[in-house]
Amino acid sequence: MSRAAPPSRLFIAALLLAGSAVVLAPATASAADTTVTVNLAQRGKVPTRAGAGFLYGLNQDGSGPADSVLQPLRPMLFRGGGARIAGHGWLGDGYRAGSGYQVRVDSAISQARRVTAAPYNATYHLLVSDVWGADTEQPANTVYPCDNGDCTNWRSFITRLVTDVRASGVRVRYDIWNEPDGTGFWPRGVNSAQYYQMWNTAVTEIRRLDPGAVIVGPSYSGYNHTWLNDWVARTKADGTLPNVLNWHFGNDPAADAADAQAILSARGVAPMPLTIDEYLFSQQQHPGYLAWYLDRLAVSDVSAAAHAIWSDCCVAGTLDSVLWNGQPTGQWWVYRAYAQMTGNVVATTNGNGMAVAATIDPAAGRAVALLGNQNGQTGTTTVVFNGVTNFVVDGRVRVTVQRIPDQSPLSGPVVVSSADVTVTGGTISVPVAVQSGTDAYTVTLGAPLDGGGGGGGPLIIDANSPDFQYGANWGLTTGVPDMYAGTANWSYVGGATATLRFTGTQVALHAVRDMDQGRMTVSVDGGASQTIDNYAPARNASGVVWTSQVLPNGPHTVTIVNTGQRSPASTGTNIALDRADVTQAAVLTVDGNVRGTGLNQFNYSADWGLATGIPDMYAGTANWSYTAGSTATFAFAGTQIALHAVRDIDQQMIAISIDGGAESIVDNYAPSRNASGVVWTSPTLANGNHTLRVRVTGTKNPASSGWNVAIDSVDVR
Template identity: 70%
Template sequence: MTPHARLHARIRLTRLIRRWLAPVLAVAAVVAMTPLLAAPAGAADGTVTVNLAQRGKVPTRAGAGFLYGLDQNGSAPADDLLQPLRPTLFRGGGARIAGHGWIGDGYAAGPGYQVRLTSALDQARRVTAAPYGAAYHLLVSDVWGADTEQPAGTVYPCDNGDCANWRTFVGRLVADVRASGVPVRYDIWNEPEGTSFWPRGVNSAQYFQMWDTAVNEIRRLDPSAVVVGPSFGGYNRTWINDFLARTKADGTLPNVLNWHFSSDPVADATDAKGVLAANGIPAMPLTMDEYLFSQQQNSGYLAWYLDRLALSDISAAAHAIWSDCCVAGTLDSVLTSGRQPTGQWWVYRAYAQMTGNLVATTNANGVAVAAALDQGQGRAVALLGNQSGQTGTTTVAVNGLSAAPWLVVNGTVRVKVERIPNQSPLSAPLTVSEGNVAVTGGAISVPVTHASGTDAYTITLTPGGGAPGTGTVTVDGDTTGTGDLQFQYGPNWGLTTGVPDMYAGTANWSHTAGATATFRFTGTQVALRAVRDVDQGRMTVSVDGGAAQTVDDYSASRDASAVVWTSPVMSSGAHTLTIVNTGQRNPQSGGVNIALDRADVSQQAAPPPTTVTVDGDTTGTGDLQFQYGPNWGLTTGVPDMYAGTANWSYTAGATATFRFTGTRVALHAVRDVDQQIIAVSMDGGQETTVDGYSPSRNASGVVWTSPVLPTGAHTLRVRLTGNRNAASSGYNAALDSADVTR
């Protein structure tokens, strides 16, 4: 738990840092030809590896813990929201429950003490029993009353050398816990480094009097008790070393070494083991009862941290709480206030599905991956997260498939890539792609283009094969010839290789009017992927000699693998797609280049719905384009928004429209302390108001989702009402992107 003073200070600092939304315009230099081969500014492309042949430990689900995650009597959230996460640790002690604990009862056992202890025992009773079998860390200082709301003039344990009342409290607590029969671990004092919890100084003489008194009394009454500590508010090698040296000398070492908020749990756990060894102390379990600061609590960073925890020697860790403290039953805001799953909940669910054995992995450019292989479940699962707001393309190289021959059927493995956006609520992850992928040399490569720096991704491998002519086949643009699933290029086309953000690293391009390419395929539908960038022109596409449709490849920000056109569903059979460079361009474009990336061919009669994400700065009057009226501005280089762009206005009555073909749309926009109320309508229908105010910033969350619509063309309209929440400090509105379901 974080004290009010520290919490408010962090919130103030975060808000100052995030006051990016000023009307500042960035001017991009237009460079002919070569920009189409470069990654977007701020992107960090790279390759991470998963080696299924190198198997390690059974996953411990170390990160599946929650601080104050349950409601007061431990009954919420419901089992259907808790069991899928397979939690391993809970921590509590009745913090902030009215009565102020032992302190509020005049340093005696009265109703204030009893209500906090009852809450903790009710929670522990539920989660330590089947089917959970989790550990429960009982925060002794919470029951005593040190939850940052203790009154002025509080007498702390062992003030003036007098530990008698503290000893009485600990004795009563242990007796009551033992009488309940509920198994708990005693976490003696929260963050005792001179904070509002313990103002008597880190590792001070009084601190060790308090600690030794508690440990000796606990072990006198219950020799088998597990003691957790010191629970410092961060990993500090000097503090931990001094604590271990002193408690070893006093004979009061904890059974579990605990701290909070490691910057990297792998490195800190390794260091802590070295400190134990240097002090001649046998190895003991390492835990972290709080992790993730408020600004880190998004899908992408959580996945990165869980990946690091999976590979560390930390045995258990609990997600920190920064709001709705302390008995809201939302798993530390992993659920909404109405207890609906958020993006973070789905990340924890994916983490719980990493069963069997962990396998060897490597990371790159701030992207971490952890993976597990489980033949009993018939799958391998990899979880990707990022530490640095990654927006490039990460190639996941999966090796060692020869060591898992049950995954490879008819030379293929089935691959499903899912995106977990940082969205609240989120009904389910978004399927990016799914289909059989050919295995070559016991390996496959899976490109993952990060739609937003706060997204997480999962890759699930299951046995391939299936009936002939089913699934989705991806064909690189440089797979050439005159046969099935091959591209054929006429004159005036060139090839560039080694392009890091394109499939297989290849770009087939032309800047000549009339240059023609064809793609022959057998299937029911095709999606063409090509570069969208500042120097791209317009092309036409047609299938089987039908009417040509014009596709504008211009975009103010680069997407090297965008789906620029998708055919209708056709009868199963042989088809030919024709692409022609028109030699024309959007007035904003700096060139007439066309660069083809690949084609995705559906070979199933009824392909499942797919989701297309469109940046708010993809502008025009056509399909999958935003159009802004007067009084809108553009800010680029915004690290926590899709493609780094924010289209904004603070003028009442300003409108924006988004045209799309599909069955549903989800609008992403900024929620922050200075946002106003917008009105959203669909196809000229009734408006729905959306309040953009939030006490903490979420730059790319879903603020409104349409109902399911008839398949076809639709128009979403956004209007600034000029009204604001009474708590908001401004009238800004900033659009991020839209997710279209087709």
């Protein structure tokens, strides 16, 4: 875990719960065109979802976050041990098992119990040093394991911990000491004689008590060839090699993993699983870099990796800030897309700072490419797909491009385009205009991913996505081959209610029709209910059973109720929801530096400046003012508009109005920077011409250090 100053500053001083480091913000990247390739004919391993892991992602008892936002990510790894929970662990109890120790053990076991069971079946790395009390809050007079050569108390701690874990019946992997190269956790020296005493004592005792235990280490704060080489040699000689080789961060996971395996080979050690239990520094935690890192993990030997935490340690239940007030962020949607990359990994080539990983899954009806950049790269990236034979109809294949912006919260990716493209010689080329260096993109052939915005085809929402909410008496079945995303949300109890919230103009509901299905009612926005009979003499698992009327563009709620009734021919009263197809008005995104007096142009008064080359803003531009009374207007045609602007520690308040109506005051102060998030969204408007007006108020939040206003872009529907 790390804490960092706002990324708007040149230097980011990071105090890692995983160690101390000073990190430079990424250099601004100029727009440059590049090409990456995807060869759908060259198929390899089944995707491992190695990057779908979280350090301190759960709340204290493991019950949060909700399944609705956790299951869609298909997580593989969790790591925890009760860090920062009051009581300070074994250390705080006077180097014995008291209430401080117990609360941390209970937290870790509760978390592990949830995520190691179905439907997650994930791995849990228990941070032994957290339970002991080494979470950077140790007092100066702390007696560390094996001080003065005495390991007696440390051995007693290990004995008690392993005994308690085994008694719980929950299987964990023992990550013995977090970052033993930093003074915040282990001030006795990296690879020191005392460190090896501590390590060997722990490994010997764990294996004595539980011969089948899996041990993880050394968990250095960063990949270091020299440290790891020396460590492998020493632990091999001592007979205390772990079962899993682990480190944190690093430059490129694929390169680091190759080097680690080379070290093992050179030392005569058989290959072993590799994990990275913390990745992404503060300034890297945005969709663009996350997608790049996941792409590199896809071609590495790393079996699992955990997203690092920087602002809400350690039991906030936010998936390491991947959730914002319980809602998905841009990073969440990258993980969601990553989870939908099923089937087989295919061969790819990268270019000019852009990375791509891709999969093909004929059973799911699609191939998926995930694009991310390392250096804030913009410009046009052309994705060349070779070996295109699947999903082709009459010589054409449906291609959908989605943009995942760096926003918190984010209701879904934006569909940039969705169209049928002619396949020539098994090849198509898809240009992707990367406007902001913090954006990620997906390109799908065939069925598009669920989640997204308007334009070029329906938004497909799996019934197991966060947009669907379920009351009591609903169940979830996974691995259903004839249903979208392989999931079915079902109920056979009369009165069981589900709701779907969406924004758009029409929705079609897909559900199972079969000989054991019952009747349900469907209503929109609290209106009259319509009864739908899902009985059929033969199964159709994903057909459309109901379509709404055309609705005003805007937010709507569909309510679905199991009536508990059935057709006389039916053998049951089950209802099984598959997905929804939402028709949305196309989204037009306009950069704040598109200037003029016509439609879809910004018109600025005096005292506005322009900054360019800003990697975390749309098209790299910011139009800014700190002068009270300065205005910006934007003329558009549509039914709704959303304003993107900078929120940061130095921003003031703005007043926003539509068509000369009442102003809404928006405070752009925030304790940490969000350069391109939505700060205000209009109500649904009558379809026609409108004018947005932004006024600099000259007032600010008392916590703000400045008077700036910086406009990024607008989204028009």
